[in-house]
Amino acid sequence: MTMNLFNQFLSPTFLGLPLIAIALMAPCLLYPSPAPWWQSNRWTTLQNWFIGSFIKQILSPINTKGHSWALLLATLMVFLITLNTLGLLPYTFTPTTQLSLNMAFAVPLWLATVIMGFRNSPTHALGHLLPEGTPTPLVPILIIIESISLLIRPLALGVRLTANLTAGHLLIQLVSSAAFSLLLSQTTAASLAVGLLLLLTILEVAVAMIQAYVFVLLLSLYLQENV
Amino acid sequence: MPQLNPAPWFLILVFSWLIFLALMPPKILTHQFPHEPSTLTAHKPKANSWTWAWQ
Secondary structure, eight states, X not given: OHHHHHGGGSOOEETTEETHHHHHHHHHHHSOOOOSSSSXXXXXXXXXXXXHHHHHHHHTTSOGGGGGGHHHHHHHHHHHHHHHHHXXXXXXXXXXXXXXXXXXXXXXXXXXXXXXXXXXXXXXXXXTTSOTTOOGGGHHHHHHHHHHHHHHHHHHHHHHHHHHHHHHHHHHHHHHHHHHHHTTTOHHHHHHHHHHHHHHHHHHHHHHHHHHHHHHHHHHHHHHHHO | OGGGOSTTHHHXXXXXXXXXXXXXXXXXXXXXXXXXXXXXXXXXOSOOOOOOOOO
């Protein structure tokens, strides 16, 4: 019984073809490129406003050297937020529930920030492993602890996104199956479950957007430390 | 948990990065951020120009 609930997260295939590729293409297909004329339509203006204000906000604490990451962060944000929110529609597949995808993004990008930091200013990068004002006897153990926390960052980044989205989808499936099975026998309980489902769906929309933002924000913070 | 099945991991990695590197950036890059048109003032506008940085 419990195993059936996780079947929704099986990477879907049809006649041997992986359908996750189509799911991943959805953000590209949904955003028409702006036309070269001066006045764009509403959808393009909205996109432009979103990308502009997001970039302004995320790059403001980063110095000028880190601004070359602007395109990467903007693309990542648009990609993740679209994948997350589209997955809330019925009968869609959310690629970001796959740990493989989230780790595939988290590990290389985190590693890039770390390598950049160690190449450009190795002393400064190593200095992050020891907070200022640490009492001398605590120094060795604190360095070990800070190194562990550094190495756990990509894992946390990937697993956070995966777990949040998986848990949300699982809850929605549980509550909706409860509501459906109770529909005829105990209608009051079923209507309460439907009310809960409505609130849950609103929560999941918020979580989808917030988790995408948190992923990119944390990456920008790791960049800020190392640039 | 089906997410822990290692079989599609490499495929998913390849596909997602392919789309993330090849298809998404052109769509984001075509967005430009020109200055708002100013009135007939002679002084220099406060904003410095910004475009997608390439250092």
